[in-house]
Amino acid sequence: xxxxxxxxxxxxxxxxxxxxxxxxxxxxxxxxxxxxxxxxxxxxxxxxxxxxxxxxxxxxxxxxxxxxxxxxxxxxxxxxxxxxxxxxxxxxxxxxxxxxxxxxxxxxxxxxxxxxxxxxxxxxxxxxxxxxxxxxxxxxxxxxxxxxxxxxxxxxxxxxxxxxxxxxxxxxxxxxxxxxxxxxxxxxxxxxxxxxxxxxxxxxxxxxxxxxxxxxxxxxxxxxxxxxxxxxxxxxxxxxxxxxxxxxxxxxxxxxxxxxxxxxxxxxxxxxxxxxxxxxxxxxxxxxxxxxxxxxxxxxxxxxxxxxxxxxxxxxxxxxxx
Amino acid sequence: xxxxxxxxxxxxxxxxxxxxxxxxxxxxxxxxxxxxxxxxxxxxxxxxxxxxxxxxxxxxxxxxxxxxxxxxxxxxxxxxxxxxxxxxxxxxxxxxxxxxxxxxxxxxxxxx
Ligand SMILES: [Fe+2]
Ligand SMILES: [Fe+2]
Numbered sequence: 001x002x003x004x005x006x007x008x009x010x011x012x013x014x015x016x017x018x019x020x021x022x023x024x025x026x027x028x029x030x031x032x033x034x035x036x037x038x039x040x041x042x043x044x045x046x047x048x049x050x051x052x053x054x055x056x057x058x059x060x061x062x063x064x065x066x067x068x069x070x071x072x073x074x075x076x077x078x079x080x081x082x083x084x085x086x087x088x089x090x091x092x093x094x095x096x097x098x099x100x101x102x103x104x105x106x107x108x109x110x111x112x113x114x115x116x117x118x119x120x121x122x123x124x125x126x127x128x129x130x131x132x133x134x135x136x137x138x139x140x141x142x143x144x145x146x147x148x149x150x151x152x153x154x155x156x157x158x159x160x161x162x163x164x165x166x167x168x169x170x171x172x173x174x175x176x177x178x179x180x181x182x183x184x185x186x187x188x189x190x191x192x193x194x195x196x197x198x199x200x201x202x203x204x205x206x207x208x209x210x211x212x213x214x215x216x217x218x219x220x221x222x223x224x225x226x227x228x229x230x231x232x233x234x235x236x237x238x239x240x241x242x243x244x245x246x247x248x249x250x251x252x253x254x255x256x257x258x259x260x261x262x263x264x265x266x267x268x269x270x271x272x273x274x275x276x277x278x279x280x281x282x283x284x285x286x287x288x289x290x291x292x293x294x295x296x297x298x299x300x301x302x303x304x305x306x307x308x309x310x311x312x313x314x315x316x317x318x319x320x321x322x
Numbered sequence: 323x324x325x326x327x328x329x330x331x332x333x334x335x336x337x338x339x340x341x342x343x344x345x346x347x348x349x350x351x352x353x354x355x356x357x358x359x360x361x362x363x364x365x366x367x368x369x370x371x372x373x374x375x376x377x378x379x380x381x382x383x384x385x386x387x388x389x390x391x392x393x394x395x396x397x398x399x400x401x402x403x404x405x406x407x408x409x410x411x412x413x414x415x416x417x418x419x420x421x422x423x424x425x426x427x428x429x430x431x432x433x434x
Contacts, residue, residue: 029401079384086381090364093347099367100344156364163385302369306345309370 020221025151028094036220039213040150041095042111043222048088049106049113053287055081057121058130066124073170074127080167084160091152107292115273116199118281125178125185125192131171133193133200133238139164140234141204149221172241179246186246193242194250198268204231206270235263347396348374350381352388360392368393 012031019026026032055078062078065071089099105111116134121127142164145157178185205211205227217223225233235254242249253266275281345367351360363382368374374393383391 083381083384086366087364090366093365098344152364159363302345305369305373309373312370 020149023221025154026149027151035216036222037095039217039220039222040153041092041097043217044088044092044095044150044153045097045102045105045111046113048085048092048102049111050117051081051085051088052106053113053117053291056287056290057117057119057283058127060121061124061127064124065127070174077131077167077170080163084163087156087159088153091150091156094152103295107288107295109279109288112277113287114203115276115281116203117287118276118283119195119199120283122195123188123192125175125188126196128171128174128178128189129192129196131167131169132175132241133171133196134203135164135167135171136238136241137200137203137234139168140230140237144224144230147224153222172245175245175247189245190247193247197249197251198272201231201234201265201268202270202273202276204228204234206273207267210270232262235265239263345369345373348378348393349396349399350374350378351392351394352378352382353390354387355389360390363387365396 013033016026016030016032016036019030026036058074059078062071062074065074089102092102093099102111106113116137121130139161142157142161146154146161148154148157175189178189208214208226208228211227214223214226218226238249239254239256251266253264255264257264276284279285346369347365348368349365350363352363353360366374366377366381368377371393375391378391378393382388
């Protein structure tokens with residue numbers, strides 16, 4: 001595999017290409033092309049920000065969870081997402097960006113996060129739908145990333161994938177419980193699934209022929225599968241799960257195609273996707289404002305901890321000298 | 323600067339001398355269970371060692387992933403640079419007799 005046009009002309013580039021060609025991992029202290037580093041910073045940062053912003057839609061239901069059991073589960077899930085953000089920020093920092101810089105780029109809008117988190121959670125059923133479909137789509141995206149070519153990113157993905165299956169299963173179980181309830185509860189589940197199905201399909205990114213950077217990312221081994229392949233995989237996995245649950249997806253074109261051995265399905269509204277990515281989704285402003293406020297409200301805690309650490313260090317030095 | 327970072331990759335704004343004062347970066351090592359070595363699992367920022375340990379517990383061992391944690395400031399780790407890699411690691415590859423497959427054992431000798 002030739003990762004770039006200049007392969008072979010420069011020993012550093014040649015070494016990099018050989019490592020990628022063997023399917024070996026690139027590690028932080030290795031030489032890497034600037035484009036590779038830049039692409040990774042963008043992708044890993046966007047991924048980290050998604051985990052952090054992703055706490056908000058579900059977090060808003062923690063105080064309204066219907067039982068202590070559901071509340072404990074939701075708290076643990078949202079705490080996991082914070083952990084995922086931290087694993088990924090830690091991987092991103094090995095590429096030479098600082099944590100402060102990443103936080104600033106998130107709250108200034110210079111770096112993006114997944115468009116899915118700009119949709120509101122209007123009913124409690126959304127907590128279940130997000131676990132089932134949103135975490136489900138995330139798993140489809142993330143499992144192949146465990147083999148991504150940049151070591152720290154792949155290792156972070158392995159840790160994350162181990163925790164994601166709890167997220168999906170608690171969501172599905174929540175929906176199953178509601179489906180065993182009243183007609184009203186069943187209708188609430190179906191309505192929630194109707195709202196989240198298309199945004200979940202958008203999580204895989206634009207169609208392959210409109211995804212200009214994908215080919216390079218795949219040549220570098222950063223991406224392992226195309227957007228459309230992963231989307232297909234997700235649809236094929238989700239259809240029997242929906243049947244078992246007793247809900248339908250809001251797509252009249254969705255049907256099994258025996259020749260292809262896959263489901264045919266309709267396209268999400270890509271204009272809506274572009275609008276949400278540009279910042280015009282239902283919750284973009286609110287999500288960033290909330291993150292900014294949390295960061296600013298926490299400033300005194302960070303300063304106090306720094307002052308305390310400095311004081312302890314000074315006392316230790318004085319004690320040692322005496 | 324993280325122990326995993328290349329020397330040429332400066333970190334703007336990190337450390338006390340940067341534009342933005344950040345808590346120092348720590349590398350985290352976890353012993354998965356008794357009998358195993360501590361293994362590097364990632365990094366985090368903390369104001370001091372105690373906080374680094376507490377954060378490491380919450381971030382890296384929420385599901386019994388470890389029985390013991392080490393944290394060390396990234397700046398205190400000495401690491402070989404990529405240029406040194408060959409001479410540094412070559413002996414283990416030269417001296418193939420270090421590897422068990424160097425020795426041919428007849429098939430009828432069990433459990434070897
Ligand atoms: Fe996550
Ligand atoms: Fe998750």
